[in-house]
Amino acid sequence: MSEAQIDPRIVLEVRDLSKRYPGVVALDRVSLHVKRHEVIGLAGENGAGKSTLLKALVGLVQPDSGSIEVRGTPVHVQNVADAARHGIGMVFQEQSLVPNISAAENILLGCEGRAVRAGIFRTRTLRRLAQAQLDKIGCTVDPGARTETLTFAERQMVEIAKVLGIEERTSVEPIILLDEPTSVLEPEEVEILFGQIQRLREHASVIFVSHRLDEVMRVSDRVYVLRGGQVAGEVDPSRAVPSQLHELMIGTADTGNHYHEDLQARTPPHRPRIVVDSLSGDGFHDVSIDVRQGEIVAIAGVHGSGREDLCRALFGAGQIISGEVTLDGSSLSLTSPRSAVAAGIGYVPAERKVEGMVPVLSVAQNMTLARTELVCRGPLLDHRREAQLVDAWIERLNIRTPSRNTGLGRLSGGNQQKVVLARWLLGDGLKVLLLDHPTRGLDVGAKSEVYLLMRNLANSGVAILLLADSLEEAIAMSDRVFVMNDGEVVSCVPSPPGAKPEPIEIVREMV
Numbered sequence: 231m232s233e234a235q236i237d238p239r240i241v242l243e244v245r246d247l248s249k250r251y252p253g254v255v256a257l258d259r260v261s262l263h264v265k266r267h268e269v270i271g272l273a274g275e276n277g278a279g280k281s282t283l284l285k286a287l288v289g290l291v292q293p294d295s296g297s298i299e300v301r302g303t304p305v306h307v308q309n310v311a312d313a314a315r316h317g318i319g320m321v322f323q324e325q326s327l328v329p330n331i332s333a334a335e336n337i338l339l340g341c342e343g344r345a346v347r348a349g350i351f352r353t354r355t356l357r358r359l360a361q362a363q364l365d366k367i368g369c370t371v372d373p374g375a376r377t378e379t380l381t382f383a384e385r386q387m388v389e390i391a392k393v394l395g396i397e398e399r400t401s402v403e404p405i406i407l408l409d410e411p412t413s414v415l416e417p418e419e420v421e422i423l424f425g426q427i428q429r430l431r432e433h434a435s436v437i438f439v440s441h442r443l444d445e446v447m448r449v450s451d452r453v454y455v456l457r458g459g460q461v462a463g464e465v466d467p468s469r470a471v472p473s474q475l476h477e478l479m480i481g482t483a484d485t486g487n488h489y490h491e492d493l494q495a496r497t498p499p500h501r502p503r504i505v506v507d508s509l510s511g512d513g514f515h516d517v518s519i520d521v522r523q524g525e526i527v528a529i530a531g532v533h534g535s536g537r538e539d540l541c542r543a544l545f546g547a548g549q550i551i552s553g554e555v556t557l558d559g560s561s562l563s564l565t566s567p568r569s570a571v572a573a574g575i576g577y578v579p580a581e582r583k584v585e586g587m588v589p590v591l592s593v594a595q596n597m598t599l600a601r602t603e604l605v606c607r608g609p610l611l612d613h614r615r616e617a618q619l620v621d622a623w624i625e626r627l628n629i630r631t632p633s634r635n636t637g638l639g640r641l642s643g644g645n646q647q648k649v650v651l652a653r654w655l656l657g658d659g660l661k662v663l664l665l666d667h668p669t670r671g672l673d674v675g676a677k678s679e680v681y682l683l684m685r686n687l688a689n690s691g692v693a694i695l696l697l698a699d700s701l702e703e704a705i706a707m708s709d710r711v712f713v714m715n716d717g718e719v720v721s722c723v724p725s726p727p728g729a730k731p732e733p734i735e736i737v738r739e740m741v
Contacts, residue, residue, distance in 0.1 A: 390411055
């Protein structure tokens with residue numbers, strides 16, 4: 231009889247849980263357990279089964295076989311509300327907020343309690359109850375703010391506040407599932423969240439998922455590593471190092487270098503490919519930068535610095551008030567994304583699932599979405615030409631998918647990102663690639679593949695403007711780093727191979 235079967239401290243036990251989709255084994259006889267007041271880490275590559283497991287625990291996925299026990303009682307979790315009745319709540323990697331209602335309404339959605347009387351919201355009570363949850367994590371978001379007006383990071387904090395409300399809604403100690411909660415948070419916000427996890431463990435149990443292995447090791451009592459839908463091993467963080475988790479995740483040792491700096495060319499002597507001269511728009515003003523052919527230029531800055539707004543404007547998706555953008559010496563009129571694509575500019579947005587892909591469409595349809603002329607004969611789609619082109623890029627980028635006809639929403643985050651990137655690589659004509667947090671939410675293996683692709687694109691002559699996921703990434707991947715603060719460019723720091731600046735040099739300019 232296992233420890234999980236006899237230990238009365240067990241609050242959650244998963245036994246031989248399996249889930250299969252056509253062509254994909256998402257979970258393969260997964261077994262694990264969680265004790266009272268324990269923080270369990272889950273690590274694994276994209277597609278290893280982490281999110282599927284958590285979704286099974288909250289009723290969003292129904293397993294094919296196996297069992298789930300909560301506090302010693304077998305349960306069949308039908309949906310999220312059913313999970314909440316068992317004291318299980320989840321912060322989703324793919325944000326689950328309703329955009330056209332307030333933050334307060336999202337936080338208390340379905341659990342308004344005394345904030346509703348006779349079917350009518352008591353707005354003051356609603357906001358006060360929501361504020362209590364926001365205060366737990368030191369979040370300054372206005373509970374009355376319309377959710378769609380919040381930044382991605384602010385919405386993530388609202389997600390966390392929402393799930394913390396389960397503490398007041400259940401008579402049992404809660405089990406909190408955190409799926410990539412830190413992926414869009416600033417360092418100070420991460421520290422606040424970690425403080426909340428330590429507070430939660432005093433009267434709750436936590437399952438924590440992150441692709442940042444140092445975070446998993448820091449916050450967890452035990453770590454389960456998933457690979458190919460199976461538990462590859464269990465690690466004691468007090469006796470292990472991140473490289474051991476990496477080896478369990480992908481089967482090889484962690485070399486510690488995922489940036490492929492050896493492939494970084496010296497700053498090319500070409501003239502600037504894209505020049506931004508005194509550009510002003512929503513969120514930025516008087517910005518002047520340039521990116522040369524074959525160069526990777528990073529823009530560093532905190533949330534609200536204006537770098538995301540600038541990136542969207544350069545793709546024609548944000549308003550430009552004044553200034554000029556030239557590409558290979560010719561002035562551009564960036565009035566829409568269509569005009570940017572026609573000029574040879576590609577864009578990978580930070581919110582991949584919202585703006586970068588259509589989950590219900592197939593891999594092939596998503597990949598050719600911006601270049602339909604390559605797979606059409608006249609007004610009709612040429613399925614044979616589409617299949618040849620898409621299959622070639624699936625093989626070239628090692629995209630793991632059952633077929634080109636599989637819905638993109640069913641692929642792991644890393645494979646989704648490769649499909650979004652492939653969209654701009656079809657055919658010829660790509661001159662500038664705008665990358666807004668291209669490695670957000672990706673595991674170390676998928677990140678390494680994206681880094682290699684970026685290096686190869688730059689070495690082929692593409693000019694890349696990068697909004698990196700971390701300062702370390704920005705410094706390692708770029709030839710130069712521009713720093714933005716309050717909508718302005720405040721400095722430019724060279725970042726050539728062999729002479730990388732220290733992060734503190736850039737941090738001083740960001741604040």
